[in-house]
Amino acid sequence: MGIVYKKYLTGEKVLTCNNCKTHFATCDSIISKNFHGQNGRAFLFSNVINVYTGDAEDRLMRTGQHTVQDIHCAECSTVVGWKYLVAYEQSERYKEGRFILERTLLHYTST
Ligand SMILES: [Zn+2]
Numbered sequence: 001m002g003i004v005y006k007k008y009l010t011g012e013k014v015l016t017c018n019n020c021k022t023h024f025a026t027c028d029s030i031i032s033k034n035f036h037g038q039n040g041r042a043f044l045f046s047n048v049i050n051v052y053t054g055d056a057e058d059r060l061m062r063t064g065q066h067t068v069q070d071i072h073c074a075e076c077s078t079v080v081g082w083k084y085l086v087a088y089e090q091s092e093r094y095k096e097g098r099f100i101l102e103r104t105l106l107h108y109t110s111t
Contacts, residue, residue: 020076037102050074064089
């Protein structure tokens with residue numbers, strides 16, 4: 001992997017890494033707050049920045065079988081959520097290609 005150029009967001013509220021304050025997404029871009037992560041509440045996004053993905057693996061979640069990749073903060077490598085690659089249930093297909101960030105691993109910043 002080459003040099004990672006950090007990008008910065010502007011908006012009412014920016015969600016950042018709780019550990020190193022790298023920008024991930026704006027509050028405006030949250031699709032749903034009704035998700036559950038390993039540590040409680042989690043948010044669904046269409047896109048997040050300054051992250052890299054881990055290996056794809058199958059996981060059985062409460063909404064069925066999914067193929068996912070962990071997503072890591074590009075700065076400090078903390079696992080902050082996951083990306084949905086494949087949802088096997090028809091009703092869950094809308095999540096494919098989208099990202100989950102765990103609420104407890106995020107920090108809110110106003111810009
Ligand atoms: Zn970080």
